[in-house]
Amino acid sequence: MIIDWEHHYLPEELWLKKGGKKSERATFFEHGKPRGTLHPELYDAEEHLRIMDAVGIDTAVLSMAVTQDNTQVALEEGKIWDDCVGELVKKYPKRFVGLAPIPPLGGEKAFAELDRAMGSLGLKGVVIRSQVEGLPLDSQELYPFYRKVSAFGVPIFIHPSGVQLGFGILEAPYDLGRSLGREIDLQVATARIILSGVLEDFPDLKLVISHLGGGISAVKERIDYYFGERGMKGSRMSMPFQYYFDKLYFDMAGFKGGMKAVRCALTAIQPGRLVFGTDYPQNFIENPLEIKSYIDRLKALGIDEESKALMLGENARRLLGL
Numbered sequence: 018m019i020i021d022w023e024h025h026y027l028p029e030e031l032w033l034k035k036g037g038k039k040s041e042r043a044t045f046f047e048h049g050k051p052r053g054t055l056h057p058e059l060y061d062a063e064e065h066l067r068i069m070d071a072v073g074i075d076t077a078v079l080s081m082a083v084t085q086d087n088t089q090v091a092l093e094e095g096k097i098w099d100d101c102v103g104e105l106v107k108k109y110p111k112r113f114v115g116l117a118p119i120p121p122l123g124g125e126k127a128f129a130e131l132d133r134a135m136g137s138l139g140l141k142g143v144v145i146r147s148q149v150e151g152l153p154l155d156s157q158e159l160y161p162f163y164r165k166v167s168a169f170g171v172p173i174f175i176h177p178s179g180v181q182l183g184f185g186i187l188e189a190p191y192d193l194g195r196s197l198g199r200e201i202d203l204q205v206a207t208a209r210i211i212l213s214g215v216l217e218d219f220p221d222l223k224l225v226i227s228h229l230g231g232g233i234s235a236v237k238e239r240i241d242y243y244f245g246e247r248g249m250k251g252s253r254m255s256m257p258f259q260y261y262f263d264k265l266y267f268d269m270a271g272f273k274g275g276m277k278a279v280r281c282a283l284t285a286i287q288p289g290r291l292v293f294g295t296d297y298p299q300n301f302i303e304n305p306l307e308i309k310s311y312i313d314r315l316k317a318l319g320i321d322e323e324s325k326a327l328m329l330g331e332n333a334r335r336l337l338g339l
Contacts, residue, residue: 018330019312020114020337021069022174023227023270023294024077028101029060031081031094058298062105066112068297072309078333079105080116080144080174088150091120092127099130103138114337115140116174121149121162128165135169141337142172147199147206147227151182154206155213163219172223172266172336177231178202200271203231211261212244214253223336224264225292228271229278234285237262263287266336269328270294273301274311279318288324292333 027035040057058064069077081098095118102115117134120127134140143166145154152158154175166173177199184201187193207230209215216222233240243249244258254261267286271294272278282291293315295301301308316325333339 018075018334019073020293020330020333020339021074021077021295021297022225022268022292022333023176023296024065024079025059025081025297025299026062026065026079026102026105027059027081028097030097030101032057032060034094056298056302058302062109062113065297066109068305068308069112071306073312074295074308075330076112076114076339078114078116078141078174078337080176081118088120088123088127091118092123092130095119096130099134099138099140103134103140106139114339116142116144116172119143119145119162121145121159122152127162131165131169135171141339142174142223144174144176146178147175147202148178148182153209155209155215160218163215163222167219167221170221170223172225174268175203175206175224175226177227177271200228200231203228204233204236207231207233207262207265208240208244210265211258212249212252212254216261216264217253217255223266225266225268225336227268227294228296229269229282229286229291230265230267232272232278232281233267234282237285263290266290266292266332268292268294269315270296270300274307274314276314279315283318283320288320288327289332291328292336293329 037057037060065077079102099115099117102113105113106115115138117131117140119131119134123130131143147154149156149159184198187198203226207226210224241258244252247254247257267282267290269279269282269291295308295311297305297308312329315329318325
């Protein structure tokens with residue numbers, strides 16, 4: 018079974034609201050910076066299914082990263098998304114799974130929407146960004162949200178922030194925010210979640226971090242050098258860094274099927290903690306059939322067949338309770 022963990026969908030109503038234009042691709046902005054590309058394929062569920070069938074994906078985990086700078090707008094957009102995807106899940110229960118875009122700082126209204134999404138709408142988890150209105154993910158303000166999600170026992174998918182706040186060094190006319198900033202932000206989020214004690218306070222929290230943790234395996238040895246032992250000054254770890262690192266999951270999207278990224282990831286992340294992802298249609302949009310080549314390259318890796326099966330679908334199936 019092959020499950021695509023990072024597979025983006027945007028209802029047509031929201032696609033148009035954000036500036037989508039029929040038969041065209043458009044860029045939308047947040048904080049005056051490019052946030053993402055509005056591909057027409059984003060709202061076309063039948064096109065998603067056609068591509069999935071063509072490349073051999075059994076189930077797509079649909080997500081939308083919520084608006085970053087306005088909790089009320091994020092909640093309104095999230096309700097529209099939840100309703101639409103709830104209908105898709107009912108229509109195609111074996112093909113689509115939905116992760117609700119819940120704004121973590123939305124208070125009781127957001128928690129009520131979480132109850133509805135996990136209840137009557139049949140969604141299987143939530144998606145947030147690697148920053149929440151400029152706050153890092155270890156902020157105490159997020160603890161009520163973590164407590165609520167932990168009670169449901171569903172995963173939280175941590176998607177890159179569209180536009181990172183607090184990274185002035187990325188200010189340049191080169192779109193560094195989308196190319197490098199998102200990955201830096203994911204690495205920082207991963208480290209802060211561990212060092213701050215979030216996983217001490219919520220040991221049952223299921224976190225899936227996008228883009229191989231921003232390629233965190235490439236700097237894992239350096240992280241171990243500084244933070245490897247428990248009792249590190251300033252941290253709340255009661256166990257070594259690796260203990261908590263091995264509790265996290267990482268998706269394999271964001272690198273357009275690049276096997277150098279995958280092989281690097283496997284130097285630090287166990288196969289039992291990796292989930293396949295494409296980032297379609299943000300990735301592979303030029304030739305979606307390249308997704309099949311990515312799957313084939315993963316199947317050809319020089320690791321045991323059980324590990325490949327875990328990465329391609331079994332880990333995601335267990336996380337989602339399918």
